[in-house]
Amino acid sequence: MKISDHKRAVLLENLEKILDYLDEIFLFIAPDTKILYANATYSRFMGIPRDKVVGRFLRDVEPHSRMIDVLESGRPVFQDYSYVESVDMEVVGNAFPVYNGDEMIGVMAIFRPISVYSTPISPAPLREAEGDKQDPFAQLIGESRKLRNVIRIARKVAQTDTTVLLRGETGVGKELFARAIHQASPFSDGPFVALNMASIPESLLESELFGYEPGAFTGAKSEGKAGLIESAQGGTLFLDEMGEISPMLQTKLLRVLQERTVTRVGGTRTRNVRFRLITATNRDLERLVEHGQFRPDLYYRINVIPIHLPPLQERGKDMILLAERFKEALEVKRKERKAFSRRVLEIFQTYSWPGNVRELESCVEYMMTLSEGRLMDVQHLPPAIGSATAVEREDREGMEADLPSTLNLQEAVEHVERKWIRRALAQAQSRSEAIRLLGISRKAFYSKLKKYGLS
Structure with a gap:
């Protein structure tokens, strides 16, 4: 049934009231992440008056919001489970881009706190062990x-x-x-x-x-x-x-x-x-x-x-904690004590770790097995990691060395950007891996490929 123009006008006039009646939080942001609209449910769940949030930039309020990911990638997310750090709340919901023709004009999200969505089932009877029950997540x-x-x-x-x-x-x-x-x-x-x-x-x-x-x-x-x-x-x-x-x-x-x-x-x-x-x-x-x-x-x-x-590459200094834990486990098993050199720890933090935690664990075991003495240094790294870090260092030095002195700032940035993208394409086994290595959105990646004529 086709809706009349009059009814459509009435509906639009009352749209804000309709959104305020929703049980879900409704949020709309502009391409620059400026918050253009929040319904009354937002204030009810978040405890923040909406006039205090409308007009602010989401990247300042919640820099890790999934809405920003959708804005950058252009891809919607459905039934997405995430954590709102600014108000210490887990939420689940949908976020999707809004277009006017071919132009993205913002991102819309509808979500609820997980406490409303999930209904815990009856817990199993408590089992008494030695002292309190051990935290299952402590192993992470x-x-x-x-x-x-x-x-x-x-x-x-x-x-x-x-x-x-x-x-x-x-x-x-x-x-x-x-x-x-x-x-x-x-x-x-x-x-x-x-x-x-x-x-x-x-x-x-x-x-x-x-x-x-x-x-x-x-x-x-x-x-x-x-x-x-x-x-x-x-x-x-x-x-x-x-x-x-x-x-x-x-x-x-x-x-x-x-x-x-x-x-x-x-x-x-x-x-x-x-x-x-x-x-x-x-x-x-x-x-x-x-x-x-x-x-x-x-x-x-x-x-x-x-x-x-x-991925391990996005976990900061966690790879150092993990490396030490893997080393300690092997020390107990083999009844010997060893230590990583400062240079090795620096490499652990700069290497891309395409194999993630599993690759780090194998690396530590390799070094513990083949190193002599108590110090594990650069020469004891697995060949693949040693070669990769050497190539990365040469690339960085080469990029700095071959910059023409006549370039202005924008040209210099583009010069280095083109080299980094070429390097990622050469090192990665797929474009998805190259995107991860570069740390940019898929949309930005393909835009730069087109800009620099890379394939």
Whole structure:
């Protein structure tokens, strides 16, 4: 039914009142992050009069807001779980760019505090151990703001039965986070069952996940076998590398999540299952959905609470704390004490760590094994890291040395920018990795490629 011009005018006149009646916070920012509108619900939840926030710049109020990420990338986020540092509040909601033709005129967000969204389930009975129950998140080493924020979110989510999607690069510690959430949850008395979806051939993955009945296929056990979904009964099922699952298994898994029953391969009997689901991926699931490689209904089932784990490169001095912890563990095991040189610690903080925490742990073990004496110095670094840091140093020195003296400031900036982008493209295995190395948004990256004629 087509709405009349008069009704449309009345609706627009009353739009602000309508927004004030929403249970969700509604916020709109301009391309320069200036806050143009906040509804009354904002003041109710945040405890800040809206006339105190409208007109201010979001980058000053909340510099790490997901709205700013959407503004830079041009890509919306849905059911995004994040922490509002300025008011110490976890929120979940949607943010998306607003266009006038081809021009982005701002970003709109609708969100609620997580305390309103999530309803904790009854906690498991307390178990007395030696003293107080150990904090499951204590094993997650680091003091960076990004890691603390992620842990704060994970602690909150752990108290519910909500499905969690851990997102992050390879080696950031997704399984450690999953185990910590399980151990801090009402499901901690049950098993923690983990499966890497990319580590098992597809022909075997179905029977491993769903189990099979006697005689289901050649080589099957005569008594049949329960799958990992059944094995997770009363506990947590952790499925890593979710982006690698085939369309056929996506359909079967979706049915399990919708009906909370599982049917073994070769059988017809359904079995009731109850478990907490945590999934993880380093893939761009949204792009897979766009290209028809991942079911959108399954995506929305697993993407209830997405938690983005920061790469090691973005965690400041955490790599020093982690390196020391890895070293101490090896010292206890091998009954020998060693120390990192100051130069090695400097390299740890400047190296890009494409393999993240896993690469750092391997690096420390390499140095502990091959170094002689008590001091671990630059010559004891793994060859790949030593070579990479040498190339980075040569690049920096070369950029400074070959700057023509006739360049003005803008030309000098463009000269260095072009070299850094070329270097990132040469070093990275993909454009996504190059974007991460450069620390810029995807939109800015492709804009600069076009500007400098790079491919």
